[in-house]
Amino acid sequence: MASESTPKLLAVSDLHVAYAENRKYVETIRPTTDQDWLIVAGDVAERMADIEWALRTLAGRFAQVVWAPGNHELWTPKDDPVQLRGEARYEHLVALCRSMGVLTPEDPYPVWRGAGGPVTVAPLFLLYDYSFRPQGTTTKEAALAAAHEAGVVCTDEYFLHPDPHATRDDWSRARVKLTEERLAERTPGLPTILVNHWPLVREPTRILRYPEFALWCGTELSADWPVKYDAAAVVYGHLHIPRTTWHDGVRHVEASIGYPREWRRGFHPDPHLRQILPVPEGEEREPR
16 A cells, blocks of 8 residues: 555646636645656646646646646637647647646656556547447437537537648547557557546446537547557546546546536545556456
């Protein structure tokens, strides 16, 4: 069992600091030791100034912060002075992170050598390609039509621009190809911690209250990655259903904080960081 003095690899996602309550929560986040690392798995905020405030605050407290983008960072809100779109916005975010010492999907993958290591920590940016479709729906167009009819349409359709790609799914496929090339160059022989804002496998989306929303939640192209890349754990967010599940023998941890209105629901725990390594007691093996 890890002691309080054991350095930890911690994770959080979906900070959404545009909300005053979430911003106040970020102000309370502290490491347990001066060697703790923090994974931030996307959806820090929408406006560039809020994203910078949150990441700079956390980078000043943790030995290392590792960030993967969510859909909200990639929005181009009309009230944001930074009106970059698509890849240009993502590249701006990467440059911002680098100026603060925050690692991104474009940097060499770091190796966690603390308790539970060594493991390669791999932040990913895969987006989604509308392949998490309702059963019996064979095309993207039919699935989107069904989602519109049900009144379940992700705000990405209005604010997340894929420039210079024609579509978000085109951008996603390009990111998948690029990321596979990067992962092939990881440190040989080490397991990985795969970090992506969207779940890497479809199973976590099965309990969504509105199943149509799964369209904006990932890609089937990454379904075998946790096994293929020897993942000791997968860290994700996006669904606002913080929990640990096991798929194909791999531990998947959703680290979402979510919105204040969600904290008041009985099934949603109080906001807290998730410990990835060393593995917390009770999460060492797949439940039987």
